[in-house]
Every structure is written in structure tokens, then in C-alpha cells.
Amino acid sequence: MSKSYLRASLLTLATLGLAQAQSVPAPKDPTPAASQDPAKAQEERIRKLEEEVQALKAAQAAVPAVQPQPLQIGGAGGSAAKALNPDISLNGDFLGAMGRNTVRPVPGLEMHEAELGIQSVIDPYARGDVFLSFGDSGVSVEEAFITFTDLPGEFVAKVGKFRAAFGKVNATHNHALSWTDRPLVTENLVNGEDGLDDMGLSLTRILPAPGDLFLEATAQVFKGDSGALFKSSQNNDLSYVGHLRGYEDLNENTNVELGYSFAQGHNELGHAFLTKLQGLDLSLRWKPLRRSIYNSLMWRTEAVWSQRDQLPTTQKAFGWYSSLDYRLDERWTVGTRYDWSQRATLASQVDKGGSLLATYWMSEFSQLRAQYRLADYQGQGRANELRLQLIFVMGAHGAHAF
Amino acid sequence: MKFQARLRPILLALAGLLFLAVRPALAAGKLNIVTATQDLGALVTEVGGDKVNVLAIAKGYQDPHFVEAKPSFLLNLRRADLLVVVGLELEVGWLPPLINQSGNPKIQPASVGYFDSSRYAEILEIPTAQVSRAMGDVHPMGNPHYWLDPQNGLRVAQGLAQKLGQMSPGDAGYFNQRLESFRQRLTAAERRWDEQMKPYRGRKIITYHQSWPNFVKRFGLTVADYVEPRPGIPPSPAHVVELITLMKRQGVKLILVEPYFDLKTPQSVARETGGQVVVLMPSVGGNKESGDYIQLFDYDVNQLVKAFQQTR
Numbered sequence: 001m002s003k004s005y006l007r008a009s010l011l012t013l014a015t016l017g018l019a020q021a022q023s024v025p026a027p028k029d030p031t032p033a034a035s036q037d038p039a040k041a042q043e044e045r046i047r048k049l050e051e052e053v054q055a056l057k058a059a060q061a062a063v064p065a066v067q068p069q070p071l072q073i074g075g076a077g078g079s080a081a082k083a084l085n086p087d088i089s090l091n092g093d094f095l096g097a098m099g100r101n102t103v104r105p106v107p108g109l110e111m112h113e114a115e116l117g118i119q120s121v122i123d124p125y126a127r128g129d130v131f132l133s134f135g136d137s138g139v140s141v142e143e144a145f146i147t148f149t150d151l152p153g154e155f156v157a158k159v160g161k162f163r164a165a166f167g168k169v170n171a172t173h174n175h176a177l178s179w180t181d182r183p184l185v186t187e188n189l190v191n192g193e194d195g196l197d198d199m200g201l202s203l204t205r206i207l208p209a210p211g212d213l214f215l216e217a218t219a220q221v222f223k224g225d226s227g228a229l230f231k232s233s234q235n236n237d238l239s240y241v242g243h244l245r246g247y248e249d250l251n252e253n254t255n256v257e258l259g260y261s262f263a264q265g266h267n268e269l270g271h272a273f274l275t276k277l278q279g280l281d282l283s284l285r286w287k288p289l290r291r292s293i294y295n296s297l298m299w300r301t302e303a304v305w306s307q308r309d310q311l312p313t314t315q316k317a318f319g320w321y322s323s324l325d326y327r328l329d330e331r332w333t334v335g336t337r338y339d340w341s342q343r344a345t346l347a348s349q350v351d352k353g354g355s356l357l358a359t360y361w362m363s364e365f366s367q368l369r370a371q372y373r374l375a376d377y378q379g380q381g382r383a384n385e386l387r388l389q390l391i392f393v394m395g396a397h398g399a400h401a402f
Numbered sequence: 403m404k405f406q407a408r409l410r411p412i413l414l415a416l417a418g419l420l421f422l423a424v425r426p427a428l429a430a431g432k433l434n435i436v437t438a439t440q441d442l443g444a445l446v447t448e449v450g451g452d453k454v455n456v457l458a459i460a461k462g463y464q465d466p467h468f469v470e471a472k473p474s475f476l477l478n479l480r481r482a483d484l485l486v487v488v489g490l491e492l493e494v495g496w497l498p499p500l501i502n503q504s505g506n507p508k509i510q511p512a513s514v515g516y517f518d519s520s521r522y523a524e525i526l527e528i529p530t531a532q533v534s535r536a537m538g539d540v541h542p543m544g545n546p547h548y549w550l551d552p553q554n555g556l557r558v559a560q561g562l563a564q565k566l567g568q569m570s571p572g573d574a575g576y577f578n579q580r581l582e583s584f585r586q587r588l589t590a591a592e593r594r595w596d597e598q599m600k601p602y603r604g605r606k607i608i609t610y611h612q613s614w615p616n617f618v619k620r621f622g623l624t625v626a627d628y629v630e631p632r633p634g635i636p637p638s639p640a641h642v643v644e645l646i647t648l649m650k651r652q653g654v655k656l657i658l659v660e661p662y663f664d665l666k667t668p669q670s671v672a673r674e675t676g677g678q679v680v681v682l683m684p685s686v687g688g689n690k691e692s693g694d695y696i697q698l699f700d701y702d703v704n705q706l707v708k709a710f711q712q713t714r
Contacts, residue, residue: 124512127502147502154480154505206480206505214473247473252461255472289464290662330636330664363635365535 086120086128087396091175099385103377104187106387110136113174119396125150131173142173142197158202163195164226165202165218165243166261167279167302170195178298178325178359180371180389184339184351185319189277189306191229196263198222198230198239214247222265229275229344230265239265257283273309275344296327306344317342325357333359339375349378366392433570436478436509437486438493439466440687441549442519442558444695446486448584449562453573459497462687465662467539467634471496476504483569485509486562489520492546514569520546522561523554526615538632550684551616552592555695559584591696595621595703602710608649608677609658610668613684617702626654629668637667649675655713656706660684680709 093113097106114134121127126148133142145160163171169186174193182193190196200222209215220241224232230239242262249255261279280303287296303320319341327333339353353375360368368390375383433454437443443458450456457478460466466488479485479500487493501509508515520543528544548554563581567574603622610629618625627648631641648654655677657668661684668679682702683692692698 121511124510149502149505149510150507151505156503156505204503204505206476212474212477214477216473216476245473249472249474255474257473285470287470289461292465292468292470292662294664363535364539 086118089117089119089393089395091115091117091173092390092392092394093175094390095180096388097385098388099383101375101383101385102381103375103383107136112136115142115173115175117396122146145202154205156204158204159200161197161199162202163197164220164222164241164263165204166190166196166241166263166277167243167259167281167304168283168300169302175391175393178323178333178335179337179355179357180369180387181355181373183302183321183323183337183341184353184375185302185304185321185341188341188343188351189304189317189319191227194227196226196229196241198224198226200238209246212249214245216245216247218243218245224265226265228268231268232266233271237266237271239263253288254284254286257281257285267308267310269310275309276307277304279304294327294329296325298325299323304341308344310345315345315347317344317347331361333357333361335359351375351377353383365394366390433483433566434478434481435484435486436475436482438488438497439549439685441555441685441695441698442486442488444686444698445519445549445555445559446562448695449559449577449580450566451576451580453570453576454566458687459500460685462683462685462692463661463689465660466492466685467495469493469496471499473503475500479504479509480506482506482509482515484515484517484565486517486519488546488549489518490525490543490546490548491541517562517565519558519561520544520548522557523548524551524557524616526619527612538630539634541633545612545615547613547684548616550614551620552588552595552695552699553620554616556585556588587696591699595699598703598707602707605656605710606652606654607656607658608645608654608671610660610663613660614658614682621703621706626652629657629659629663629671642667642671645671646674649677656680656709658682661688676713678709678713680705682706 091114092111093115095106095110095112097108097110112135116132116134118130118132119128126146128146130144131142133140141161143160143162145158145162148155148157148159151157163173165171167190169177169182170190182195186192186195200220202218202220204216204218207215207217218241220243222230222239222241224230224237224239226239232238240263243259244261245257245259247255247257259279259281261277261281263277263279265275267273267275281300282302283298283300285296285298299322301320301322303318306315306317306319308315308317319339321337321339321341323335323337325333325335335355335357337355337357339351339355341351343349343351353373355371355373357369357371359370362368369388371387371389373383373385373387377383432452433450435446435450435454435456437446437456437458439460440458440462443456446454446456459475460469482504485501487497501511506515507513510516525544525548527541529540529542533540533542549558559581563577566577570577599621604624606624606626607618608627608629609618609625612628612630612633614625617623627645629637629645631638637645649671655675657672657677657679659665659668659679659681661681665679665681671677672679682705683689683698686692686695686698688698689701692701
């Protein structure tokens with residue numbers, strides 16, 4: 001830096017000197033060579049300066065002036081008009097099952113879900129995300145919401161139908177999970193696969209926090225219908241969800257996240273009957289930056305407390321799971337999960353289960369997964385099954401969930 | 403609410419522990435700039451000097467395709483005046499959710515604080531026919547590894563000087579002065595690199611990933627094949643055999659590998675063919691020696707020349 005400054009100032013000085021030299025006799029040069037022949041020295045100097053000017057000019061000419069390139073849109077396959085079409089993606093989820101499960105049997109072969117994602121920026125203030133789920137039981141709107149990204153006060157708002165910010169599993173789509181199923185605690189206490197997924201509003205903001213702690217709060221209000229979990233029998237039987245999330249990088253490879261969730265809504269017994277849920281989720285991730293496509297580890301545990309008003313007495317149920325995933329190399333991930341959960345309507349009954357998993361990544365866009373699962377549904381039966389899953393992604397390159 | 407009360411001390415304890423980590427104070431009056439990669443961070447530093455605070459999300463030794471959208475980046479993004487991205491969908495897997503969650507209107511795509519560097523650079527490998535994922539993880543808008551041509555670095559720096567000058571008109575002269583200095587140093591360095599690489603123009607090499615087209619074009623090399631059969635697809639035994647045959651037949655000796663790829667396959671190929679694996683830095687910050695934009699090429703050119711000399 002200082003060198004070039006020096007050079008620039010020397011150049012200026014030299015030019016000034018040159019101009020002077022043309023009008024007045026050259027001052028005595030201290031160097032012996034110059035004192036021997038001042039005219040020659042001057043000529044030499046002029047030549048050098050000319051060279052430098054030429055070099056600088058050449059350097060300037062070598063790089064054309066800043067000229068933003070026109071965006072290369074569409075190419076051979078599309079047209080400029082199509083560029084405004086939303087991004088379309090499709091996630092396929094094919095399941096196969098072998099073995100025995102008398103309590104919650106799944107078909108031997110099943111195209112479980114084809115999820116169509118349509119995503120786009122709507123205008124300078126908002127973007128839209130729609131996910132339609134096509135399955136054996138028909139078509140459903142899994143999510144359809146607008147996100148306002150341009151709000152004052154660092155708020156981010158969502159309006160529409162979306163999976164509630166209750167813990168981790170609830171907000172995750174099937175194809176983004178590490179398993180072929182959802183944990184027993186989700187099945188028993190948080191409305192299973194469909195989960196807490198309803199129409200409403202959401203407001204999120206990053207909170208001020210000490211140090212490098214990331215703290216984020218989300219408040220959501222919903223119409224009040226989520227399968228068997230919440231049911232609104234009046235207009236104002238709304239349900240509410242709150243989520244507080246703390247995240248910290250322990251070092252560049254390791255990070256920890258702790259979340260607290262709260263949900264409340266009316267259940268199918270009527271206006272006077274409330275169901276309240278509380279949840280804790282803890283995730284520990286390790287992913288060495290230099291080896292990110294080969295090795296990583298994630299340990300996640302979620303616990304849910306449910307309090308359900310019903311007759312004759314309120315049921316208080318608890319459940320949790322703990323899961324560990326390890327990426328062995330570019331192609332293989334192995335994992336395990338333990339499940340334990342009471343039942344929402346009969347808390348004295350406990351379901352337990354355990355799973356071993358292996359996932360083969362054919363590419364970033366398709367994976368083959370095997371899950372060996374044991375489960376004991378108290379008083380109902382047992383499961384001992386092998387589930388296979390094939391997941392594939394078509395179309396727009398979706399972002400990886402964190 | 404009972405559980406909330408029970409949780410409060412835990413959260414407080416956690417917060418207390420984390421309080422020890424001191425957050426770097428944001429100097430007043432400086433532009434806060436977040437860049438997608440360290441290369442762009444280095445260019446911003448060249449132009450912005452001490453009038454800007456720079457944070458690069460992807461580190462130089464990290465595969466820029468697979469960065470995690472860690473929430474901690476949001477702490478910087480929400481306060482950023484300018485977000486500088488590589489573009490061409492290099493960051494498509496991780497940057498969009500960060501921008502969405504940032505709650506910062508300034509850095510939303512097409513907003514005043516969103517700077518797509520690819521619009522200033524010469525882009526190669528723009529597909530002219532239909533692309534599909536049968537070709538692997540292709541970039542349909544062209545090859546995004548364009549910063550590996552020093553001329554593109556200069557072009558992007560020029561764009562940045564213009565942008566920073568608009569954002570902070572009082573410092574426009576300062577930014578232009580710094581750009582000029584960068585241009586002079588880079589031009590001098592380029593003459594040096596050209597001189598060093600001159601004997602090896604026209605040589606064929608193998609690269610692991612399709613990430614060096616701008617670099618090889620600039621220095622007159624040719625890529626004969628890739629270790630990955632297709633971008634993002636791990637090398638298969640069949641492809642490795644093909645690669646060995648090709649290298650033997652065409653007398654290709656060098657295999658260029660980024661530091662974040664596994665060396666096992668390239669090394670076994672090199673053993674079979676009497677070649678050599680060269681770990682080149684694709685980005686500023688890839689190692690200690692490549693600390694800024696000019697040092698990056700210094701390092702890579704030196705490594706390459708050394709390897710060419712050893713495998714002649």
C-alpha cells in the first residue's frame with residue numbers, strides 16, 4: 001500500500017521536477033553519473049517516466065471499464081418470460097416395510113408422499129412458499145405462506161398455513177428428517193406426521209443477547225385446528241405457539257442449540273377443554289469445515305410435556321426421543337434413535353422404541369435409507385420391522401435445512 | 403407456566419456463561435459488509451481498507467457449495483449494510499434462508515445492499531443447451547468459480563469501488579485510490595505469474611472438481627478430465643480406471659485437488675500414473691500462505707510450477 005503511495009508521489013514530484021527542468025537550468029545532481037552528463041541523465045529520466053506512463057496506461061487498458069454483464073437468463077431451454085415463474089421442486093418419498101407391526105402397520109410398498117414445492121419472491125417486500133402434499137390419502141396443502149422480509153424493526157412475519165415452530169421435528173418436512181418415521185413422542189403427543197400445522201400468523205425476531213449468543217423468539221397464532229391435537233369449536237378458539245431458540249458456536253466445527261416451545265389450544269371435547277404442550281429441544285452438531293462433505297455428527301434430543309383437559313381428569317403425559325446421526329463419508333450416514341412416550345389421552349400407558357439407521361447418498365438429490373425398528377406399545381402389541389425409504393428431489397435446488 | 407419458570411434459571415446460566423465471549427464492538431461510521439466467501443472479503447478489504455468491517459461467511463478452506471446456514475451468521479447479516487455474493491447459484495443451498503431470516507430489508511436480493519459479484523466478471527461454461535442433473539450438480543447459470551482469474555478479481559474490485567463510493571460518497575476518493583493501488587500491485591504480480599507459468603502453457607492437468615476453468619484459461623492450461631465423474635458425484639471405480647488410462651495415454655501428470663476433498667482417490671491415481679497430487683487453494687484463506695487475493699495466486703502458481711518441475 002505505502003509503496004504505491006510512495007510511487008505515486010515520486011511520480012508527481014518527478015513530473016513537477018521535469019516541468020521545472022525545461023524552463024530553468026537543471027539543479028546540480030548529487031550522483032556522480034549525473035554530474036558527469038546532466039543532459040544524458042535527464043534524458044534517461046524522461047525515458048523511464050515515459051516507460052512508466054506507458055506501463056500504467058497499458059494496465060488500465062488491459063481491464064475494460066466496469067460493465068455489468070447482462071444476466072444470462074434461460075439459455076437454450078427457456079425464454080426470458082419464464083424467468084419470472086416460481087421455482088418448482090418435487091420431493092418424492094417412497095416407503096417399503098417388512099416385518100410385523102400390529103399397532104401402526106404401514107403398507108408393504110407405498111408412494112408415501114410427493115411434495116410439490118412452489119417458491120418465489122412475490123415483490124420487493126415478500127416471498128411466497130407453497131408445499132402441496134400428494135399421497136395415498138389425497139392432496140393436502142402442507143404449507144402455503146407469505147413471508148414479509150421487509151418489515152421495520154427487524155421483524156419477519158409469516159401469514160398463511162405452515163408447520164408451527166414447536167420444537168424441531170414438527171417444523172421439518174418428511175424428506176428432510178433423518179428417519180423414515182417420526183418419533184413416538186410426536187405420534188403420541190404432537191399429532192404425528194401431520195403435526196401442529198395450521199393457518200395463522202407468525203412473528204419472529206432476533207433478540208439482543210450477550211456475546212455471540214443467537215437468541216430468537218417466535219410468536220404464532222392459529223385458527224385452532226390441528227388434527228387430533230387441537231380443535232376449535234368456536235371462532236375465537238384460537239391456538240397459540242411460542243418458541244424461544246438459543247444458539248451458540250462453541251468453535252467453528254461445533255455448535256449447540258437449545259429451544260423452548262409452548263403451545264396451547266382447545267381440544268375436540270369442546271371450548272372448555274384445553275390442551276397445553278411444552279417442549280425442550282437440544283441439538284449438538286459437529287461438522288468440521290474442511291471435511292464437511294465427508295464427516296459430521298448430530299445429536300438431538302427433544303422432550304414434550306402434554307397437559308390435556310378431559311373427563312374425568314386432566315391427563316399429564318410426557319415423552320422424549322434422542323437421536324444420533326454420524327456421517328461416515330461422502331456416501332454413508334448411520335444413526336440411532338431411542339423413543340419413550342406416554343399417551344396424551346391415557347398417560348399411564350407408555351410406548352417405547354428403538355431404531356438403527358443407515359442412509360446411502362447416491363447424490364445430493366437422492367438417498368436410500370434403511371431403518372430397523374423395535375417398538376413396544378404397552379398393552380397393544382409390538383413392532384419389529386425393517387423400513388426402507390427412497391427419497392428424491394427434482395427441480396429447484398432447495399436450501400439445506402439447518 | 404411452571405416449566406417456563408423451571409427453565410428460566412437454565413437459560414440465565416447459559417446466557418451468563420456465554421457472556422464471557424466478548425462481541426467485537428462495531429466501530430461507528432464504518433460500512434458493515436458481509437461477504438459469502440473469503441475471496442470476496444479479501445477484495446472488499448482491498449478496496450474498502452479501514453473504512454469497512456468485513457465478515458466472510460464461507461472460510462477459504464471450506465467447500466463453498468456446502469456451507470451450513472448457521473444462525474450465528476444472522477447476527478452479522480441483520481446489521482449488514484452490504485451483502486456481497488458470488489452468485490450463479492453457488493450459495494443457493496445455504497444463503498437464501500439466511501437472507502430471509504435476517505430481518506434486514508437492505509440485503510434482500512435486488513435491494514441496494516445486495517451485490518452480485520458475478521455480474522462484473524467474465525463467466526465461463528454458460529450452458530448453451532438444456533442442462534439436467536444427469537450432468538451432476540451443474541450450475542445452470544455458468545461456472546461460479548470465476549474469482550480464480552485475477553482479471554475477474556480486478557473487475558469485481560472495480561464494481562465494489564463504485565458501490566462503496568455510492569454508499570459512502572465522502573470516501574469515494576479513498577476507495578478509488580485503493581482500487582488504483584490494487585490494480586498496480588495486481589498488474590505487477592500478473593506479469594510475474596505469467597513469467598513463471600510461461601514454460602508450462604498448453605500443459606494438460608486433471609482437476610478434482612470442475613472449479614478451475616477461469617484459472618486454467620488465464621494461465622493457458624487445459625483440463626483433460628476430472629476426478630469426479632460429474633460435478634458433485636463421488637469418483638466411482640470405473641471412472642478411476644478411465645482416468646488412469648487417459649492420464650497414461652495423454653501423459654498427464656498433475657491432479658489439482660482442493661483442500662476440502664479427500665486425497666485418497668487422487669493419490670492412488672497419481673501412484674498408478676507416476677503423477678503428482680497438487681493441493682491448490684481455491685480461495686483466499688485456504689491456508690496461512692494465501693492470506694489475501696494476490697497471495698492466493700502467488701501460492702497456487704508457486705505450487706503448480708514446483709509440481710510441473712518435479713514431473714517433467
